[in-house]
Amino acid sequence: MPDFPLRKTMIFIEDIHHDGGSPAKLPRRRAAIIAIVKNPFAGRYVEDLRPAMDDLKPLGLMMTDRLIEAMGGIEGIDGYGKAALAGEGGELEHTALWHVPGGYAMRERLGEAKAIVPSAMKVGGPGTRVDVPLGHINAAYVRSHFDAMEVGVADAPRAGELLFALAMSRGPRIHNRMGGLAAEEVRGEDGLR
Template identity: 60%
Template sequence: MPQVEIRKRLISVEEIFHEGGPRANTPLRRCAGLVVIRNPFAGRYVEEIAPFMEDLKPVGLALAQDMVTALGGDRSIVEGYGKGSIVGSAGELEHGALWHAPGGYAMREVLGNSKAIVPSTKKVGGPGTRLDVPVTHVNASYVRSHFDAVEIGIPDSPRADELLFALVMTTGARIHNRMGGLAASEIKGEDGLR
């Protein structure tokens, strides 16, 4: 399989203190990790692309580990996650799907014992394309307080022959969440849903 050629990486941490209501004692932190690589399948149809997921595993692991470090080094504070990809215009949507296993399993491995499926989104777009990456609780997808999205993007990426892969992690529920539903304290953690 082709070698992974990284052009750039970006890790950002956003802190949210309030959304117009009372100031939170502890701000919600939302971390985004992005990596831009050359798309080895750009400009042509290749039938067998799935083996490239194996080559992407170290990229996902390194990104997830660096995100935990950016959040202070304690993986136990991560309560929400998601993943996404933006495919440059010479690629196809299926190239973005290559990130499903390497991105999702990387976060689950780095975080230790998460049970919920990692929500995902993808699209084809040019430089500067933005993507809203969905977020759910790491152990139970039905925890309504953690339904969120983190907008990601890089002004010069992806170029036509590139892939932009993203992971996101959050340290808690939305600030001022009050929509009810299953509370994080009520998670049974048996099936990744409840």
């Protein structure tokens, strides 16, 4: 059973009032949380990493709960995404450990979320930034919710660390006007439309 000691967490919150046009009736909120943990696989090759995803599920749930709190509650959250960074000695596959614990934690807490949780993974050292992709929680084809939120922290990921991120949003991009499936048209049958 791998151990992922938590070094620190950080929360980012944005309230977007306008994006070049007139102010929106309601600002769009985006928030993200990152956790910096020890990478128990750094510096060595391990064939089967999959069991370690279960060990990260409590971290995913804790981060999701804190992120929902930062969003001001669950009401209206309609976008989500996840990302991970591996520091020196880590490999890209170590970041993939976050797929199940990060994605399923948000889906569990948000209830009827049907769409795949967009994801980004990369390797980099301290100060590396990552764009957490965002998409609609029930239908991947809702263009108005395609977005990303950049996160990072100056002192992470250090050698032998992983940075895990979750992000959520409420509402479409301010002034979205690219057409496509509208959020109010989502049928929610297959996670696509």
